[in-house]
Amino acid sequence: MNNAQLLINNCASCNLKFYGFDTMSTEQLNIFKESHCRVEFKKGETLIKQGARCSNLVCIKSGYVKMHVEGLGGKSLIIKVLKPGDFIISPGIFDDYRNHFSASAITDVNTCLISIDAFSNVFHSNDQFAESILRHNHQLMQTLYNQLINLSHKKMTGRVADTLLYLSNEVYESNIFYTTLSRQDMADLSSVSKESLIRILKDFKDSGIILVEGNQFKIQATTTLQKISQAG
Numbered sequence: 350m351n352n353a354q355l356l357i358n359n360c361a362s363c364n365l366k367f368y369g370f371d372t373m374s375t376e377q378l379n380i381f382k383e384s385h386c387r388v389e390f391k392k393g394e395t396l397i398k399q400g401a402r403c404s405n406l407v408c409i410k411s412g413y414v415k416m417h418v419e420g421l422g423g424k425s426l427i428i429k430v431l432k433p434g435d436f437i438i439s440p441g442i443f444d445d446y447r448n449h450f451s452a453s454a455i456t457d458v459n460t461c462l463i464s465i466d467a468f469s470n471v472f473h474s475n476d477q478f479a480e481s482i483l484r485h486n487h488q489l490m491q492t493l494y495n496q497l498i499n500l501s502h503k504k505m506t507g508r509v510a511d512t513l514l515y516l517s518n519e520v521y522e523s524n525i526f527y528t529t530l531s532r533q534d535m536a537d538l539s540s541v542s543k544e545s546l547i548r549i550l551k552d553f554k555d556s557g558i559i560l561v562e563g564n565q566f567k568i569q570a571t572t573t574l575q576k577i578s579q580a581g
Contacts, residue, residue: 367408367436369481377471377478384467388460392529396452396460397437403446405462407437412458413520415534418450427538429492430455430520430530438468440486456529496540503581505541509549510578512539513559517568524568 373381387410390396396407399419414431428450431437441447442465472479499508512535517524530538536546553559558574560567568574 367434368485369478372475372477372481373471374475377475380467380470381463384464385461388462390454390458390460392454392456394454394458396454396458397439397448397450399448399451401448403439403442403448403465405464406468407452408461408463409433409435409437410459410461412454412456413529414452414458415455415530415538416450416452417537425537426496426540427534428489428496430516430538432520436485438482438485440489442468443486455534499581500540505539505545506549506552507578507581508539508541509535509546509553510574513553513566513568514571514574514578516566517571524571525566527565529564 370378385405390412396414397405409431411433414435414437415427416429416431416437417425417427419425431452437452439448439450441449472482499511503511515538516528516530517526520526521528528535532546533543536543539546541549550559550561553574554561556573558568558570558577560569
């Protein structure tokens with residue numbers, strides 16, 4: 350892979366708790382250990398490509414990744430932002446073995462890549478792990494449904510409010526955060542143009558709802574922002 354450094358790692362001694370991995374036996378963790386490698390991606394590099402064949406379960410060890418769907422004319426819709434402890438498994442693993450979205454590094458990222466064969470082995474031999482993976486994919490589909498509803502029914506201000514609340518509550522877990530997402534990324538996450546995003550952020554700032562300095566954000570009026578989100 351371009352600019353990717355491969356290193357050996359051990360699943361059993363991993364300091365991160367990946368969703369569903371606690372259901373695995375030592376033997377199953379060893380299956381993952383024997384099949385995987387650790388890969389470092391630079392900011393901007395592609396971890397998985399939409400339309401390409403599924404080849405790995407991707408575990409995020411450090412850094413941030415944007416999961417996005419590529420549309421016509423080069424336009425992109427960001428589904429979600431992944432952080433350490435998250436993993437990527439394409440729903441295509443259960444159907445056409447193709448990736449239905451892309452994932453790109455928005456910072457330098459450390460990952461563990463686990464082969465699809467090893468994943469399939471554990472999936473079919475561990476009902477609890479299988480259930481957690483199906484639940485994980487259900488949550489991803491729910492995110493897509495919510496974005497579709499928001500795109501259809503919410504105005505641009507509501508969608509930008511949603512993005513700020515999402516980044517604050519789910520990604521950075523603080524009302525004060527520094528993001529490496531570009532303004533275009535934030536626009537793609539909000540399903541608005543870059544120009545509209547910048548204008549709405551300025552309106553929020555002028556209204557005292559947020560403070561913005563470069564990529565440093567502080568949400569000063571969470572309740573107001575929530576009301577804007579709910580009103581759409």
